Amino acid sequence: MHFLRSPLVLFVADLALALLAWWLAFWLRFNLDIPEEFVQLALASSPWCVLAYGVGFAFARIDRQVWSYIGLPELRQLAIGIVLSGTLTAAGVLMLRLHAFPRSTLLLQPLLALVLMGAARAGWRTFAERRLVARQGKPVLILGTLPQASDALRALKGSSQWQPVGILSPQPDEVGRSLQSVRVWGTPAETARVAQTLAVRALLVASPPGASGRREMLLQAADTGVALLTLPRPDEWLKSDGAGPRRLELEDLLGRESVQLDVASLSGLLSGQTVLVTGAGGSIGAQLCRQIARFGVRRLVCVDICEFAVYQLEQELREAHPQMQGCYYTANVREPARLLAIADKHRPAVVFHAAAYKHVPLMEELNAIEALRTNVAGSWHAARAAGVCGAGRFVMISTDKAVNPTNVMGASKRLAELMVQSAAQAFAGTHYVSVRFGNVLGSSGSVVPLFTRQIATGGPVTVTHPDIVRYFMTIAEAAQLVLQAGLMGRSGQIFVMDMGEPVKIIELARMMIRLSGKTELEIPISYTGLRPGEKLFEELLANDESSVATPHPKLRIAKTSRQGLPDVASVLQWIGDADAEPEEAIRAWLRTLVPEYLVR
Template sequence: MNTYLSNWLTALPRRGKIALMVCADLVALPLCFSLALFLRAGNTALLEQYGIAPSLIIAACTIPVFTYSGLYRMVVRYFDLKVLWTSGGSLACLVGMTYALSFLVNFSQLPRTGLLIYWFIAFAYVVISRFVARAILSHARQRNEGESQTSVVKAAIFGAGEAGFQLVSAMRRSTGHKPVCFFDDDYSLDRKIFADLRVYFSDNMKEHIHRLGVNEVVLAVPSLSINRRRQIVEKLHRYGVSVRTLPTLLELVDGKITMQSIRDIKIEDLLGRDIVPPREELFAKCTHRKVVLVTGAGGSIGSELCRQIATQSPRKLILLDHSEFALYRIEQELRQKFPGLQLLSRIGSVCNAEALAATMRGQQIDTIYHAAAYKHVPLVEENMPEGIRNNVQGTLNIATLADHFGVQTCILVSTDKAVRPTNIMGASKRMAELVFQASAARASTRTTFAMVRFGNVLGSSGSVVPLFRRQIRSGGPVTITHPDVIRFFMLIPEAAQLVIQAGAMARGGEVFVLDMGKPVRIVELARTMIEMSGLVERTRKNPSGDIEIKFVGLRPGEKLYEELLISDDVTPSEHERIMCSHEPFLGADELHRKLDQLFAACESRDELAIQTAVQSIVPEYAPYSSLEEVRSPPEELISAGDSQDILQATIRKIAARGLLGEDADQQVPAASAMGGGSTG
């Protein structure tokens, strides 16, 4: 009978279901009022006294109220509690207005004493009837769709919290997943019931996974630390179950959890650092109610800067990029997510001073984030004039016009490859830093110029992670330049947040260096990605493996490791993950004279002349020429557990030379954040 009823209800057209609900309410609501009178008197006296008329009148008035509140427009299978609250509130207004009206006109035929009881009974009827109907329809849908599916995934949720609760609700509305239990690190929750499911302590996962036949575990703790996440993933892989996750705190925008929120574990989830929420006073200082210009707005860092800035309600956000498609993509995304944001999109290159001036003129720009740059080392090495023109001439244009138009703050997004560069890309970014340093030193300037230097960003265009993914999907080999290459990595959202906060601390001329966490051996990164793909590395000892790792040699201009600082003048900042470095620079007159020589060499396209001119500006620039010149990473860099250890080692070396004074040991713990890397 239940099967027949559920099939019949499912087959009804939408109008038929609405008509059925209205008819059911027309029958049930008079009974609700009659029951209210019966409960009020404790017998049938009031029913006999007033008759059926009041019950029919109040029911006839209730139907329009339910229609207005949206109760009949709601799809029962996806019933929202918000509609129930709206219906209850509307019903309460009806009862209150009826009660008041009966007093005003002294309408004695209406039994006022039963109105309040009627509200409770009618609301209870609405809740119970809709949830019963939803249960019947959901049962039919699950049975019908289940017949077409070979299996249902039995899922366990790691994390008995709000995110886990939302996920269970989403799974119960779907047909592909069946939640069977929770796991949690909180021992006090062991064997407790949460969302009608048993919670088990995480140390006993193996036993319950096998007992319950769990196929998949979903990590539902957005704030889970990176180390703990890594431990859980490694453990669950040994148990032979797949592991997926909900977005992290950096990725969650509206906090709503659906089945579409579940995604595969990415290498970024295991390589990043524990999240430090942005400090609001720093995050908003240069963005809230400000006119902000982002150059390179369609790039990996530029687009994330735009997203983060948009959350701070700027007065206007101006996007500049020479790529039409990249600009279109970020513009459409921002218009969808932030419909009230005033956006201005401009196609153009920072190398074109006239177009740049036209973009800035009359806008009263408060803050500029200069993220436009060519960043791929081999490509810039093969196209030196274009790389220098974009990275150096473009930065010079930005600095000149920022000062001319009275911009308050101008921040350059730089790279650790600018530190003792071995390639033109790194040298061009160091020259861009020198341009900003010289601009900051001008006595007449009204603009605060500063630079933010950081390392490789996970998932950005051209980064090693997407490359490895493509190579693994195609069956390999995974190509690595050298077995000893190490790099620092950072997540894109965190990098953008730290850039914005560093800019808020600028006083003029500083180089802010971001804490990049642990240095990662690229070969170990490749092996982890192969393992996460469910594959095995092919080696001489295991020739039957799936994916080979192949070493292809360092490319021109590439280093085994990226250094963190140029000078020893390093101080902590207001933010625990940002260090401040004051580095030597050239005066404006000398710099502009040498830049003129460099640009002339670029016009001639004479690479030797270009390199000679670059070396005159950046003396530490040492062009790559042979493998014998490649130095191995310092022992303290390889053995250090994280960048704080590296920083401590650096400061102790400085202290040994007597540069920090007698209290150097006390300064080490406070200086807890430094790093470096490329914008890509």
Template sequence: MRTFLLNVFNGRVVSPWWILLIDMGICINAYIIAFVLRINVQLSYYSVSDMVLGATVVQVVYLASFLLFGSYRGVIRHSNYNEFRQLTIACFTAFLVLILCHAALQYVGYQWFNTPRLVLVFHFLLTAMLSFLFRMLVKETYSSLTKKNTSTNVFIYGAGEMGQITLEAIRSDKENQYNVVGIIDDNLNKWNMVLHSVPVMNWEKALKVGKAKRVEVVILAINHISVQRKHEITDACLDKGWKLKVMPSVGNWVNGISNQKQIRDIRIEDILGREEIRLNQLQIMDALAGKVVAVSGAAGSIGSEIVRQLLRFPVRKIVMVDIAESALYDLQQELLLSHSDAPFSAILADVTNEQRMREVFEQHRPQIVFNAAAYKHVPLLEEFPYEAIRVNIGGVKTLADLAIEYQVDKFVMVSTDKAVNPTNVMGASKRICEIYIQALSQLKNTKTEFVTTRFGNVLGSNGSVVPLFKKQIERGGPITVTHKEITRYFMTIPEACQLVLEAGFMGRGGEIFVFDMGDPVKIDDLAKEMIRLSGLKLGEDITIAYTGLRPGEKLYEELLASKENTMPTHHEKIMIAKVREYKYASIKNKMDELLLALKMENNEHLVSRMKDLVPEYKSQNSLFCQLDKKLVH
């Protein structure tokens, strides 16, 4: 029987015309009931012919209204608020037509349609209510037939709009694995309410109910919540042994659709992030409107997010340049699915190839350039400084020189906190790029405004510590931490890219913008928190192994050199670093010599040249420490 009913529902044996027929059956029965109610109230007598005539008129008008509004065309097992509203509108329209016709006929003295107005009122109410109940019966029957027996009892945290959307998304999914037994909310005015037959309660009551109902999961469904409060909720759930999941905000719904499949596990980024950044949307919009924007390193973590952020603004075209073929293809396919009408071009090219880059500038004529192309892994670049010089320094020089030649309006370079008092090849290469970009801004008769943005580690970026820890946890450990006291500044990818946009159009040329990275985080604490979020216990399920500092690695990162200071801007999270300025002619000659030396000198000589360009560059835990000793002597 259950299988037969499921086949009926899923195969849609009940066609829209059958639904219309059932609605009309409800309509005629509602008329008879309304007449009986009217007779009992008024003790009046009406002939059968009057009743039949009245019923015929009412049926015809309601039929016309149902056909007009299409209230019978919905799939009943998936009925929602919009369909119920459409049904009510159709019934009310028919009722209104009948009342007006009745009044008009009475006014001109015709008596052939003399159905009492009270009968029409009763009939409208009964038709709307019974049709609604019919749909609810079908919906609930289907829900019961498709509901899994092995469902997990859950709480939804948040009784607001997002919480109710989450509840509806769970209930409407036939593959649903959750059974919502309660809603938790911090607002005492909502306690003891019932939303869609689910009780709303405070945390203390939830603890008791959760134990009795054997709750396993809490779904956080709040649009606007502070990071601190999110952290508190996470700790409280983990202490109770409840797994915490998150319903994404409306802006992050996949394809603009809410469903229970989008409910995901809480991530470390959710509780290490900070409050939402408020951008100067008008300033950025004015700067980007109708412009061709080029993004180098577009397929990387930062570059791809910059592209996504740019798509929110009225740009004329986005030129995405990257040498990573697979990653660029993935980004292209993502944009074709989510922004099929977006004006973008994906270009597979190497930023160090001057001829190829010249072709790109010649063909697309970018007016704004965001340079996010760089090698970034400290240990690898410590082993292969040739590539750090060729790509990081050579790529920036190629793009920046072409920006001047093709009169680009704005050139924004993405830098790193490792450029401050560098202890490794990677940081030194980025500091040399900063110096060159700042020196270019001193040239007279240059249209291009050169701006540098500097920030720390980005949570979840390719090759960062978070994805590494996730893989190690999935394998059962151990998690590898280089030093128990090592700390880093962290920022989420969207936050970093939003600040890049803000700073990029705030600058007028020559500035190095430093982002407020908040408080530094101990990597050891980060690892322990990720273990907790995974539902594991440190020392029992997984361990942490301390491997020692890698070549060129610092214990503590800096955002500013000790001799630098900053100036505030209108954005509280962005400051301008005051750094030593270099003469363009001098830095250009040294960079040309460095790039030319790539063809003939070994790693030691190349790094020695980098140290000459950046006197504060002191190697740490590296083979190149011996060069610092030679410089001292």
């Protein structure tokens, strides 16, 4: 069978079909009985027909087609090749000046050639698909509208692992119709019945993230106990293990749409430059480093206090980007001399400041001064180092917890935003911005890894309050928007990300339990009560703030009516002398600088 797939064999087969079409044209032209004298004309002109089709098909690259995967683009290419070859054939025959040659065959032959070659390809593809079906791939239902299911069916062509046996469409008027011989059996509400009828244990989700009603459909389907699959994301097609459907993940269920980056401007900002990232070993910092490396930076300077995190990042980036010069430092942003020495040595064009303490309960009890030293003083040290070494841009990662904060962590990040704005006034040559966003799926300290561990051990899954809600985004989305914000606005501005719709934590817990293949009867959910400093809901803008649009649909600029910035020297002095200060004194001092800070 393998030799039949050879391009040379298929090319010869096409020429044979072209010659057959030539003789059929004569045969039909003379009512199925070719007179003797015209047989001689056909014989005399046959070599020119074969030669013309050989040249035409070579020019149209017909020999590169793979018959097992033929489709409309290949048939259009074949038609062009036949038209070209037919034209060359007609030109050659007319140049031979054969006496009494039946010119109607010159029009009839290309039509017959198209029918024969198209039929041969269709038959071959049908045979190849039948062989794949015979391998008995696992039956799978497709969830989506007919256009979405069409894309999924094309993606599954050639797969020996999966066999589409039905479609579930959210549009009732599509029920009963069929697509590529696959029937639409019902709507998502009928998943359980259809799956049982067809003995199917897997459901492939064809609707893209952000599609209307997608989350509701998936939750409905998850209740039936079938395994939920989806097609790989674009970046996963590049990986060897991303060629087929994969299990649905939480970020697929939340339906975050992909970020559209200004690639040209980012390349101009980062390509060939030196970039410094603090907190590079953390989940956000590491993702920033991955995204930055894609833009072809000359040197990436990675700074983090955790030795093991820096080691892991070094191993990953050396393997993924061997051409990039990476410099990996174990350093603390709370040590200004060390940070300034690193920045002065490498002279980065752009600095991304991701180093921070962000765990609310830990910073709220016993560690308030540590939050100030890292989040406030550390941010100033990083911003000052960027200004002193002449960096063009400085981007600090902030949080929605800085808005009307009710905890030390949020208040410290709000004060850090003000310190960065002070740096913008002190160092006019550097463009300073801060970026606020909410919870990041899978980041260290987030609720998702906690729920994952609790589900793996059989539960219970602990939720603080049944009404608590949070904004969520993916790590990749957060990092990309941080990069995008670095391009925009005026120095000193604060950017707010479009976080979409907030998600109830209880709903998040239920989604994760269902994705694990369990039910709430098997993995119970328990409520533990709000922790110190925790709010039922987060905000992206403070009471005295509004926002204005930017050219990017997912970024807005926070506008505040606040007047005046903190005295940097006195802030650093107080933090440096606050070792013996009680927790309440620290909170009281924070309230003097962040009046919107409300202690609960």
